[in-house]
Amino acid sequence: MDFQVILSILDATLRLSTPLLLACLAGLYSERAGVFDIGLEGKMLAAAFAAAAVAAVYGSMWLGLLAGMAVSLGTTLLQGVAAITLRGNQLIAAVAINMLAAGLTTFLGQTWFGQGGRTPALGPNGRFAPIELPFVAELSGIPILGPLYAEVISGHYLLVYIAFIMVPVTWFVLFRTRFGLRLRAVGENPKAVDTAGISVNRMRYQAIIITGLLAGIAGAYFSIAQGSGFGNNMTAGKGYIALAALIFAKWKPVPAMFTCLLFGFLDALQIRLQSARLPLIGEVPVQAIQALPYILTVILLAGFIGKAVGPKAGGVPYVKER
Amino acid sequence: MSESDNMNPQRPKTAAAPAPASRWAIELEKINKRFGAVHANKDIDLKVERGTIHGIVGENGAGKSTLMSILYGFYTADSGTIKVDGTERHITDSRHALALGIGMVHQHFMLVENFTVLENVVLGAEDSALIAPSLKRARAELERIEDEYNLVVDPDAVIEDISVGQQQRVEILKALYRGAQTLILDEPTGVLTPKEADDLFRVLETLRDQGKTVILITHKLREIMAITDSVSVMRQGEMVKTLTTSETNPEEIAELMVGRRVLLRVDKGPANPGKTLLEVKNLVVADDLGVVRVKDVSLSVRAGEIVGIAGVSGNGQSELLESVTGMRDQRSGTVVVNGRELSLKGDDGAARARAAGLAHVPEDRQHMGLVTTFEEWENAILGYQDAPEYGGGPFLDIEAARRKAAEQIKRFDVRPANNRLKTANFSGGNQQKIVLAREMGRDPDVLIVGQPTRGVDIGAIEFIHNQIIAMRDAGKAILLVSVELDEIRSLADRILVMFDGQIVGEADPATASEGEIGLMMAGISQSAAALEARP
Numbered sequence: 001m002d003f004q005v006i007l008s009i010l011d012a013t014l015r016l017s018t019p020l021l022l023a024c025l026a027g028l029y030s031e032r033a034g035v036f037d038i039g040l041e042g043k044m045l046a047a048a049f050a051a052a053a054v055a056a057v058y059g060s061m062w063l064g065l066l067a068g069m070a071v072s073l074g075t076t077l078l079q080g081v082a083a084i085t086l087r088g089n090q091l092i093a094a095v096a097i098n099m100l101a102a103g104l105t106t107f108l109g110q111t112w113f114g115q116g117g118r119t120p121a122l123g124p125n126g127r128f129a130p131i132e133l134p135f136v137a138e139l140s141g142i143p144i145l146g147p148l149y150a151e152v153i154s155g156h157y158l159l160v161y162i163a164f165i166m167v168p169v170t171w172f173v174l175f176r177t178r179f180g181l182r183l184r185a186v187g188e189n190p191k192a193v194d195t196a197g198i199s200v201n202r203m204r205y206q207a208i209i210i211t212g213l214l215a216g217i218a219g220a221y222f223s224i225a226q227g228s229g230f231g232n233n234m235t236a237g238k239g240y241i242a243l244a245a246l247i248f249a250k251w252k253p254v255p256a257m258f259t260c261l262l263f264g265f266l267d268a269l270q271i272r273l274q275s276a277r278l279p280l281i282g283e284v285p286v287q288a289i290q291a292l293p294y295i296l297t298v299i300l301l302a303g304f305i306g307k308a309v310g311p312k313a314g315g316v317p318y319v320k321e322r
Numbered sequence: 323m324s325e326s327d328n329m330n331p332q333r334p335k336t337a338a339a340p341a342p343a344s345r346w347a348i349e350l351e352k353i354n355k356r357f358g359a360v361h362a363n364k365d366i367d368l369k370v371e372r373g374t375i376h377g378i379v380g381e382n383g384a385g386k387s388t389l390m391s392i393l394y395g396f397y398t399a400d401s402g403t404i405k406v407d408g409t410e411r412h413i414t415d416s417r418h419a420l421a422l423g424i425g426m427v428h429q430h431f432m433l434v435e436n437f438t439v440l441e442n443v444v445l446g447a448e449d450s451a452l453i454a455p456s457l458k459r460a461r462a463e464l465e466r467i468e469d470e471y472n473l474v475v476d477p478d479a480v481i482e483d484i485s486v487g488q489q490q491r492v493e494i495l496k497a498l499y500r501g502a503q504t505l506i507l508d509e510p511t512g513v514l515t516p517k518e519a520d521d522l523f524r525v526l527e528t529l530r531d532q533g534k535t536v537i538l539i540t541h542k543l544r545e546i547m548a549i550t551d552s553v554s555v556m557r558q559g560e561m562v563k564t565l566t567t568s569e570t571n572p573e574e575i576a577e578l579m580v581g582r583r584v585l586l587r588v589d590k591g592p593a594n595p596g597k598t599l600l601e602v603k604n605l606v607v608a609d610d611l612g613v614v615r616v617k618d619v620s621l622s623v624r625a626g627e628i629v630g631i632a633g634v635s636g637n638g639q640s641e642l643l644e645s646v647t648g649m650r651d652q653r654s655g656t657v658v659v660n661g662r663e664l665s666l667k668g669d670d671g672a673a674r675a676r677a678a679g680l681a682h683v684p685e686d687r688q689h690m691g692l693v694t695t696f697e698e699w700e701n702a703i704l705g706y707q708d709a710p711e712y713g714g715g716p717f718l719d720i721e722a723a724r725r726k727a728a729e730q731i732k733r734f735d736v737r738p739a740n741n742r743l744k745t746a747n748f749s750g751g752n753q754q755k756i757v758l759a760r761e762m763g764r765d766p767d768v769l770i771v772g773q774p775t776r777g778v779d780i781g782a783i784e785f786i787h788n789q790i791i792a793m794r795d796a797g798k799a800i801l802l803v804s805v806e807l808d809e810i811r812s813l814a815d816r817i818l819v820m821f822d823g824q825i826v827g828e829a830d831p832a833t834a835s836e837g838e839i840g841l842m843m844a845g846i847s848q849s850a851a852a853l854e855a856r857p
Contacts, residue, residue: 176452177452178450178452178453178456181448185434185437189432191432192432194416195416196432197446
């Protein structure tokens with residue numbers, strides 16, 4: 001494989017890791033606060049649809065992004081009311097969100113736009129365009145680093161950079177701030193937080209609000225950055241893969257980034273392999289190659305997760321009165 | 323400590339304490355609290371004098387914890403007034419209570435296990451949005467508190483790595499860091515070794531001498547006598563009486579708690595041991611995580627004898643019990659009941675143990691001994707449901723089962739005497755009686771009993787102890803595991819001390835001192851313990 005191919009795979013890796021990373025960080029806030037969230041998939045899907053629909057109608061990517069975040073936040077709060085205030089089962093509340101999003105996006109898409117659930121293709125103003133970072137020309141003379149900077153680091157959508165900036169930000173918030181201390185405590189031993197005079201439910205709502213906003217950005221990325229419009233089930237299980245990455249990373253932001261990069265890399269490789277003929281095996285069916293990232297998710301989870309211990313109070317609604 | 327020090331109500335206050343506005347740190351008047359149909363606190367009056375250690379005793383369900391939770395703002399009283407330092411206050415939540423200088427050390431620690439000591443101390447009391455300055459200030463403040471009260475804990479240790487006694491200190495530090503003037507401790511010695519309990523008492527005395535007020539909730543009369551200045555007795559949601567500790571005695575307090583005279587000592591004759599009925603040889607048992615918790619334990623119990631295993635909880639007793647009764651596979655070793663080796667491996671080990679004449683009263687009755695959502699009669703036959711008298715085949719003879727349950731209820735005085743009631747609705751003592759009635763009723767050769775009186779009130783304790791003695795006198799072999807050293811000492815004919823998965827010594831309850839057994843429980847060898855405990 002020549003250098004150009006490697007660069008293009010790495011470039012695709014960053015692009016494909018981004019929604020995983022945003023969703024993974026979204027889940028991290030929620031789960032660290034003790035609210036298990038398998039509803040990332042549904043939130044992203046709803047956000048992807050809302051972003052594309054608003055961007056198509058108003059011709060503005062910014063309005064689209066805002067709409068995506070708002071819808072994701074709304075579904076998150078709905079889930080929160082069920083799982084936090086009403087102390088419902090967190091898994092079932094999240095599954096409900098996933099089913100609602102899958103059905104409602106297709107239905108509304110067909111009703112409003114009549115294109116089989118898809119939203120109209122977006123014009124240049126409705127979509128995020130790649131950003132050329134400064135100094136690309138100046139650095140182009142340097143071997144390896146120059147092309148690496150130009151091809152891999154530079155030339156991504158704004159949302160890609162936001163995703164990766166969120167990693168150190170999340171680390172700082174979690175481990176260096178009062179908010180983070182309380183958030184982690186509420187996921188481990190909510191009673192300790194309650195007796196310290198802090199409202200457990202309020203902390204959990206604050207956490208899932210961040211989850212909702214980040215999942216909204218992740219969803220919008222699918223339809224108004226990576227793609228130019230919404231298609232049925234366009235998140236394709238990425239919410240679940242993000243969740244697997246979160247567990248594999250043991251609920252820590254930096255390992256989460258590397259895990260998402262690994263999954264993104266496999267996805268990029270998979271795309272590249274689809275047209276390639278492998279030695280000895282010959283042409284591999286496309287479906288088999290496409291399944292690779294999912295198979296790897298299963299192997300990683302089954303093989304390595306055994307010892308991953310999540311936040312102790314995860315999945316348990318907090319009940320104060322006995 | 324000499325008791326006479328504690329009596330003087332006009333103890334000199336230290337300069338550090340704020341000028342007292344009132345002689346009373348806490349005054350509660352006509353406090354009422356209901357949970358549904360349960361009237362947990364009825365017109366409670368309580369005055370706690372500043373700079374004293376005030377005990378609150380009562381049986382389970384007497385309303386002690388509810389009362390203190392109201393004072394700490396965890397619950398809100400339905401009616402009544404609370405005065406702190408002479409000023410009436412409406413305590414709305416824990417944060418408010420803390421601000422008024424009331425701190426609480428809960429029975430189950432309120433610590434985040436994967437946080438450091440320092441992080442736990444600042445949690446909820448951070449100065450600013452970033453935690454670094456708070457941690458720095460807390461570190462300095464902890465050093466000062468440690469010096470003042472002789473409370474030493476490593477601030478950078480992670481909670482799950484330190485001992486239970488240390489964790490309790492962290493709880494006390496948390497309260498002091500938040501400026502607590504009044505400290506409430508809820509059953510603080512339940513999880514401690516006798517040595518750790520003594521250390522705690524020394525800390526509490528220092529706190530009192532520095533002008534703090536301590537409220538101690540306990541059901542152990544020995545602790546009340548040893549450390550408190552005054553004691554309030556509660557019974558069935560009512561405040562019965564407040565006494566000056568030096569002017570009362572354990573018998574009087576026990577009578578006030580139960581409402582009738584109780585025998586605090588267990589009355590039993592000498593044992594007449596016969597042939598060996600239970601023999602455990604070289605048992606090695608691992609827990610669910612694969613950690614070896616029972617390390618090559620051998621013991622034997624003869625007919626007509628009670629062997630007690632003393633030890634701080636978590637030293638392998640649970641795994642030992644579970645293995646001998648067939649609930650947990652052993653790595654190696656054998657269990658012989660009445661001369662026959664038991665094959666305990668596999669999922670039906672417990673059933674085979676039962677068939678061999680080994681009955682088991684498990685440590686945790688609510689999770690292992692009973693299905694609390696079942697009706698009483700269903701629990702009365704649980705584990706023996708395949709016996710021919712209940713039908714034997716695929717169908718259950720419900721009438722026979724209910725008759726059996728009614729018999730057991732009568733014999734063990736279970737209240738209410740209703741075998742159709744859901745088991746969760748019986749009190750702790752009555753639930754334990756249901757388990758005991760079931761296990762003792764099959765006339766087993768060997769009875770294994772774990773924590774027979776945990777969470778059981780004094781009246782029922784007396785009954786349960788007498789039943790166990792009666793089993794012994796009927797020629798059964800009884801293996802008793804309890805974290806209550808007093809219970810072991812009064813029931814057992816021989817005491818084995820377990821530490822870190824091994825039997826570290828054997829003691830004769832008639833001659834061994836509490837100190838000697840206590841030291842062995844802390845892992846000090848028998849010979850060294852005998853030397854050190856010598857007065």
